[in-house]
Amino acid sequence: MTIxxxxxxxxxxxxxxxxLGVALVAGPLGCFVVWRRxxxxxxxxAHSALLGVALGFLFQAPVNLSIALTCVGLAICLVxxxxxxxxxxxxxxxxxxHSTLAIGLVALSFMPDVRVDLTGxxxxxxxxxxxxxxAWIYGGAIVVLALLFWLWQGLLMSTIHEELARVEGVPVxxxxxxxxxxxxxxxxxxxxxxxxxLITALLIIPAATARRLARSPEHMVLIAMVIGMIAVAGGLAxxxxxxxxxxxxxxxxxxxxxxxxxxLIRQQQQ
Amino acid sequence: MSETLATLNAVTxxxxxxxxxxxxxxxxxxxxxxxIIGPNGAGKTTLIKAITGIQPITAGSLWRKPGLSIGYVxxxxxxxxxxxxxxxxxxxxxxxxxxxxxxxxxxxxxxxLYDASVHRLSGGEMxxxxxxxxxxxxxxLLVLDEPAQxxxxxxxxxxxxxxxxxxxxxxxxxxxxxxxxxxxxAATDKVxxxxxxxxxxxxxxxxxxxxAFIEVFGQPVAESLAIYHHHxxxxxxLHGDVVQGQSPHHxxxxxxxxxxx
Numbered sequence: 185m186t187i188x189x190x191x192x193x194x195x196x197x198x199x200x201x202x203x204l205g206v207a208l209v210a211g212p213l214g215c216f217v218v219w220r221r222x223x224x225x226x227x228x229x230a231h232s233a234l235l236g237v238a239l240g241f242l243f244q245a246p247v248n249l250s251i252a253l254t255c256v257g258l259a260i261c262l263v264x265x266x267x268x269x270x271x272x273x274x275x276x277x278x279x280x281x282h283s284t285l286a287i288g289l290v291a292l293s294f295m296p297d298v299r300v301d302l303t304g305x306x307x308x309x310x311x312x313x314x315x316x317x318x319a320w321i322y323g324g325a326i327v328v329l330a331l332l333f334w335l336w337q338g339l340l341m342s343t344i345h346e347e348l349a350r351v352e353g354v355p356v357x358x359x360x361x362x363x364x365x366x367x368x369x370x371x372x373x374x375x376x377x378x379x380x381x382l383i384t385a386l387l388i389i390p391a392a393t394a395r396r397l398a399r400s401p402e403h404m405v406l407i408a409m410v411i412g413m414i415a416v417a418g419g420l421a422x423x424x425x426x427x428x429x430x431x432x433x434x435x436x437x438x439x440x441x442x443x444x445x446x447x448l449i450r451q452q453q454q
Numbered sequence: 455m456s457e458t459l460a461t462l463n464a465v466t467x468x469x470x471x472x473x474x475x476x477x478x479x480x481x482x483x484x485x486x487x488x489x490i491i492g493p494n495g496a497g498k499t500t501l502i503k504a505i506t507g508i509q510p511i512t513a514g515s516l517w518r519k520p521g522l523s524i525g526y527v528x529x530x531x532x533x534x535x536x537x538x539x540x541x542x543x544x545x546x547x548x549x550x551x552x553x554x555x556x557x558x559x560x561x562x563x564x565x566x567l568y569d570a571s572v573h574r575l576s577g578g579e580m581x582x583x584x585x586x587x588x589x590x591x592x593x594x595l596l597v598l599d600e601p602a603q604x605x606x607x608x609x610x611x612x613x614x615x616x617x618x619x620x621x622x623x624x625x626x627x628x629x630x631x632x633x634x635x636x637x638x639x640a641a642t643d644k645v646x647x648x649x650x651x652x653x654x655x656x657x658x659x660x661x662x663x664x665x666a667f668i669e670v671f672g673q674p675v676a677e678s679l680a681i682y683h684h685h686x687x688x689x690x691x692l693h694g695d696v697v698q699g700q701s702p703h704h705x706x707x708x709x710x711x712x713x714x715x
Contacts, residue, residue, distance in 0.1 A: 219537045351506045351526040
């Protein structure tokens with residue numbers, strides 16, 4: 185107990201433990217982002233997180249909770265709007281991504297009593313991880329991983345071919361909704377690590393790197409988890425040595441791994 | 455009387471108030487091979503999607519046997535190249551045992567590719583994989599959307615033969631869409647000519663004489679099909695010209711049911 189207390193008492197260890205927890209869920213969800221081409225969708229949800237922050241302050245609700253709820257609301261809006269087909273999905277995403285971000289920024293500026301570290305929300309504030317944040321991260325991670333494990337076959341089948349899945353009795357719509365709820369939850373907890381603007385990177389880069397090394401969907405998920413964890417550890421080490429901002433450093437180290445594997449595989453093929 | 459699998463009663467499907475499928479009546483029974491033909495945009499795919507339950511119907515009624523299990527072979531399977539997938543894994547997602555998966559793949563002739571990546575398959579191999587995947591689920595009804603596309607001409611005949619033998623071994627109903635009119639005519643029990651509504655339907659040898667069929671496909675197509683069914687009523691010389699008089703009265707095979715002109 186004392187060892188755990190000591191570890192959790194150190195901001196660096198808290199940052200590392202929290203970061204690893206986020207990488208653990210970002211791996212599998214990132215794979216779904218890559219498989220289902222949801223990169224822009226994830227980005228939009230992440231941008232809306234800032235609106236969630238503003239709403240949290242407005243209603244004096246826990247920030248994590250209000251971010252998650254805002255993301256869920258936006259995700260449902262997106263599904264409904266996309267169904268009406270009035271606008272192309274990417275246009276719709278572009279409008280909502282930047283509008284929600286802008287509304288969030290404007291709303292925050294109207295709250296003179298609230299002193300917000302905007303850079304922290306936009307680019308992450310990994311080193312300011314509190315014990316409460318850790319509880320959120322690991323609580324969210326357990327929920328998401330349990331759901332993924334339970335619904336895995338159906339999620340995978342509806343990702344491979346939606347119509348085939350539907351004929352085979354997979355509840356495609358319900359699973360899509362569950363997947364969106366999971367994204368919202370992960371964005372709410374991952375924001376602490378890399379911030380609104382870089383969350384998508386933490387989802388996509390490890391998964392895209394894993395694609396080149398994996399032979400099966402499950403294999404890809406496991407590799408993405410490991411790569412994400414190495415990226416977090418590497419980014420923190422970078423931040424420690426060079427005094428660079430922690431969130432962007434994590435993304436940079438993930439990107440370095442991506443380029444490295446890409447180069448190695450190219451070399452092997454030649 | 456074989457068991458009825460599905461019944462469509464005045465089924466209509468509209469997109470944005472434009473009817474795509476209109477007032478279709480159809481009954482599918484176990485053992486049937488029904489082929490839907492028709493021009494592009496005739497609503498063929500929409501109709502079979504309605505039967506599989508993917509596409510909600512706007513009007514009319516659709517009855518399916520309770521617990522009906524459908525094996526569906528979609529028109530195009532575009533797999534995300536970002537998702538690593540082997541045939542083994544793709545088949546295992548049906549929940550069938552690996553033995554059953556392997557024997558289904560053997561039936562469609564691609565068992566040697568068991569451990570191959572699905573992204574490396576040719577068009578014909580992909581069709582065979584999809585059929586294997588549909589049949590491993592032991593369906594009551596096999597629904598195929600242009601199963602022979604991307605398959606070479608020899609493969610096409612073999613594919614339709616395979617579908618026929620599957621009907622016999624699974625004792626299922628078969629509903630398919632096809633553009634390969636000549637092959638369809640040879641391999642099917644009942645043809646439905648769809649152009650939003652059902653223009654005509656019946657036995658293959660009757661339908662090519664139907665005025666509605668001629669209207670949809672044009673005289674040349676109808677004639678070429680009629681010739682196909684009567685290919686034994688004349689001979690060709692080496693130049694391909696028809697030689698009259700050598701066999702003035704054609705001889706019917708045992709299966710022939712058509713009337714003489």
